[in-house]
Amino acid sequence: MSYTFQFGVLAQYQDQILSGICLTIKISVLSIVLGCAAGIVLSSIRSIWGGTVRFLVDAYVEIIRNTPFLVQLFIVYFGLPGLGLRVGADTAALIGMTINLAAYSTEIIRAGIEAVHKSQIEAGEALGFTRFQIYRHVIIVPAIAKVYPALCSQFVLMMLASSICSAISTQELAASAAFIESQTYRSFEIYIAVTLIYLVLALALRAVLAVVGMWLFGRRVARRTMTALPEVQA
Amino acid sequence: MTIWKFMRTMVAAVGMAAAGFALAVEAQAASLNDIISRGTVRIGVLTGAPPMGMVDEQGNPTGYDVDVANLIAGYLSLPVELVPLTPPARIPALQTGKVDFLVATLAPTGERAKTVMFTQPYSAFNMDIISGPDQKFAKLADLEGKRVAVNRGSSQETALRKAAVPGLEIVVYEDDSTSAQALIAGQVDAVALPSTVGEAIIKQRPDAGLQVGFTFFQQGNSMATRMEDFEIRQWLNTAIYLMKISGDLDKIATKWTGRPMPALPTF
Structure with missing residues (x-):
């Protein structure tokens, strides 16, 4: 007996699917915005x-990178109330994802x-740049331009990993x-429908990030962003 | 130029994924002889819901379901391969052929019966509303405007949605223990749990001050087979009948729930 697909049943649940997509995007x-901003600040601070x-920044980075995202979420959602800090499921998801990213x-x-x-820094000094000008024009912007494709891959991975937040009752x-x-x-x-939706979301996010990259860093960086495929998360 | 190339890749990726899924998935109709000639029986049991199904200190599945599954395998005279399943994974695991049948504390519901076939009940328990130390609930109407945790796809979720208490917010978690954890952490006002599970959790966490409010229905649990496996279902019914008259089922019920199995109507 072969399996009969009935995609029709999905139609009556389109409101749930839409609200799930909206929350996932949100x-x-x-x-991504908060995590990236925090990343720029923290990496600047430690340099x-x-x-x-x-040491503190490195400890934070290593603790988060070497523990499962699900456990981090559980700590934010189930652990923080023990310290008197109660956050809802959506906020907990956002906090967990931001901390992770x-x-x-x-x-x-x-x-x-x-x-x-x-x-390069010495050249900046020779040209009479102030320390802030060196930091801005010579260090941080070229640094982000260099790693932008890798950063984008991480953003896409985070979007896909947001599915884990369903474990703490976030309705994504x-x-x-x-x-x-x-x-x-x-x-x-x-799950076939949801796989396709995630695929489209990931590709759309990548396209948006490529446009942002082109606007910020020019064509060359943007091209690398589009061709780099996301790594598979273990 | 590059944008077009990217768009082309994008369309190709989506197309390929769609094509991959379009291939029909074959579901094999199994008979009892197929299981016997394979030499092992694969039984799906519940996990994460003590005392019905959980893991012991060594990480092996244990609980009410496991004892019944082992007894069933004994009737078949076959070595058993237990597949621990979380509540939402039970029916998909059966449908995709990961297990031959379920002994996984699955309550028969009209909706589920459209997808799988149920046997006679082999276990039963009361479904309770449990709250924290600050408030206690005596009837469904008390839950107005409260947040109640349930595990996804469970019969308590169905029953609570059907009760349609105004302002009641149903918060869904993956299993009973996460739902109970949500109550202990104060994320919800109450949790709907089988009394067996509730009692076990209250015993494990006396510091949390959890209290049983009221029982909102009695649930019988059946084994389940795929829709086409009539032969296996009939054999399981026979085995349940034998386990009942031999007293083995009462022994398992007393061991895990403290009382013999309640008499339930059969179908």
Whole structure:
């Protein structure tokens, strides 16, 4: 007996799917903006100050990069109330994703900063740039331009990993899919549809990031962004 | 130029993914002889819902379902391969042929019966509303405007949605223990749990001050087979009948829930 696909049942749940897509986009975009900003700040801080500050930033980066995202989410959602800080599922998801992405962004941008050759900074000094001008024009912007494709891959991974937030009852796309599945038991149809939606979302996000890259850093960087495919997350 | 190339790749990727899924998935109709000639029986059991299904200190599946599954395998005289499943994974695992049948504390519902076939009930428990130390609920109407945790796709979720208490917000988690955790962490006002699970959690976490409010229905649980596997279902019904008259089922019920199996109507 061969399986009969019934995609028709999905039609009556389009509101759930749409609201799931909206929340996925919302928490992804917000966490990308906040996480990236935090990454720029933290990687700058650790390159300017050494000693304890650098140690603390590195410790944060390594702790987040070497623990599962699901556990980080559980700590924010189930752990923080123990300290008297109660946040809702959507906020917890956003906090968890931002904390996670900030660590990865810091690490990626750090690589870019370290790739700026010393002679470039010396050239900046020779031209009479102030320290802030050197930081801005010689260090941070070229550094981000160098690592922009890697950064974009991480953003796409984070968007896909937002599906994990369904475990703490955030009603994003994967949670919508699970809800529809629990109502209809049409698992194949729903997960096929959701796979395609995530694929389109990821490709659209990549296209948007390429346009942003072109606007910020010019054509060459943008081209690399579009051709680089996301790495597979373990 | 590059944008076009990118667009082309994008369309190709989506197309390829769609084509991959369009290939029909074959579901094999299994008979009892197929299982016997394979030499092992694969049974899906519930996990994450003590005492019905959980893992022991060594990480092996244990609980009410596991004891019943082992007994069933004994009737078949076959070695058993237990597949621990979370509540939302039970029916998909059965449908995709990962398991031969389920002994996974699955309650028969009209909706589920459109997808899988149920046997006679082999276990039963009360479904309770449990709250934290600050408030106690005595009836469904008390839940007005409250947040109640349930596990996804469970019979308590269905029952609560059907009760349609005004202002009641149903918050969905992946399993019973996460739902209970949400109550302990104060993310919800109450949790709907089988009394067996609720009692186990109250015993494990006396510090949380959890209290049983009221029972909102009694649930019988059935084994489940795929729609086309009539032969396996009939054999399971026979085995359940034998387990009942031999008293083995009562022994398992007493071991895990503290009382013999309640008498439930059969179908």
